[in-house]
Amino acid sequence: MSQVTTPLADTTQPGERDQLRQRYASHFKPLYQGNWTAIFIGLVAFALFAFGIYKLDMTFARIWGGLGELGKMVVLMMPPNPGTWAMTKVYLYAMLETLSIALLGTLFAALVAFPLGFLAARNTTINRLVQFMARRSFDTLRGVDILIWALIWINVVGLGPFAGVLALFMADLGIFGKVFSEAIEAADNKPVEGVLSTGGSNVASVRFGILPQLMPVLLSQVLYAFESNTRSASIIGIVGAGGIGLILSEQIRTMDFQPMSFVILLILITVAIIDFLCSKLRYAIIGARAR
């Protein structure tokens, strides 16, 4: 009993340890031996970190002072308070606008990306060149940030939520095009052969052979995108593309603290509700496939 209670008791016999050391030499050598690449990477990473701190002026005094300011701001933010009922209505309307932007941007992108996805998939495309071009176009669309798309569309349709819808549309087109074409490539060909072997037409083979495999994947991707677009739509207002972001950025600039925390809370709650609904819906769709 007494042996069990002492932690890490050395139970080896006098000569046994040397034997073990000989037999499992690699387990006994110090960690730094033979790990030169890891040490080199670690040193470079640390050097880069130190250089960054120096270069970007991350002094301790600045961080400490900023944290003090931040603490003061948080105190001023409490409790969240929209002010008047009229302002509450303005915030709620802006939130609805945000959700509308997210919904329409996602939906339009999904509708347009659906046919384009077939062009970018290896097994359904017209030829290799079309597939290559489609893939690269999607890459480019994804490479440009939503905020930049928003700025470009503002030049075209003017300030307001419509520019936001179009910005989300562009960015999502790139994402959907990629994931849709990947889903099409991953589809199993056996159901198609089954439909064709029982005398079905080509259209029937797509409708009954491919679509049932595809739809759950596509719908759950669309729901994911809608969740993330709710977040994006709440910030594109910062550059003037509609939604609650414009209000939030103005409040932060004018240091309107209590309404600011109300708006942030409103965004958090809305995002949480959307996430919850989407995961319920996704589960229902994927459950339907399992049945």
Added chain:
Amino acid sequence: MIDSRPRLLETAYAQAVALKRRQLWLGISLLVILVLFSGHFAEISFSKLHENIGSFVSYFDRIAHLDNGRPVISDPAEWFWGWKKWLALMGETLLMAYLGTLLGATAAFVLCFLASQNLTQSKGVVFLTRRLLEFSRTVPELVFALIFVVAFSLGPLPGILALAIHSAGALGKLFAEVVENIDMKPVEGVVAAGGNWFHKIRFAVLPQVASNFASYALLRFEINVRGASVLGFVGAGGIGQTLLEVIRKFYYADISALLVMIIATVMIIDAVTERIRHKLIGMDARS
């Protein structure tokens, strides 16, 4: 009597189909109503789009030409006239993404063990840590940046902190999921040999999760490079400030030059980190 069984099947089938049809139509009509409402809220106007779509197309034409009217490709030196300044800004953007990822990953590394149910007994600690991580990843980094710009003043510092907090939230969740999926036998072995909490993490957990952690952190770095390139829109450092300026002032050739630079950088970073990640995952599969 002979017909009744097939008819039973037929009616059951017809009912099942009718139910699915009803659900489908209900879903579609609900969606249409939502779209109409959103169309109103989002001020959709296809006539406006139709009228101005020409300027969208011509926008790309305009950014593809220099001030003197020649295509940008014809004179790369003129096109990238500010390459020294821009490269420095791009470097600053990358450095911001690096520091943000490193700080965020470090915080996530510390917090993920507290957020995993298999390593932390106290349900309260797990719950609180998870809510903290959720908060940090739900608030968009641009909002953090806006607030930090007020508190820490303009420059890369607020941007780095915003990236770090958002990364900590996102990575903390992913790390905790990895930790919850580990094999618990090595942990039990370390505990049986009398190891403490630190020993448990170092000798039982870390060897199982290190490659996954590194892979996720690299993925986050990719995302943060994109994020850092627009943080300048709110004054939080990097190339975004210059980009916003040239877009607002209609310096068309500069817009395309900066966009080409950002997209090329993002693509290179993506390609490099993807190779490293595949190597890391391969290492994981072999061991």
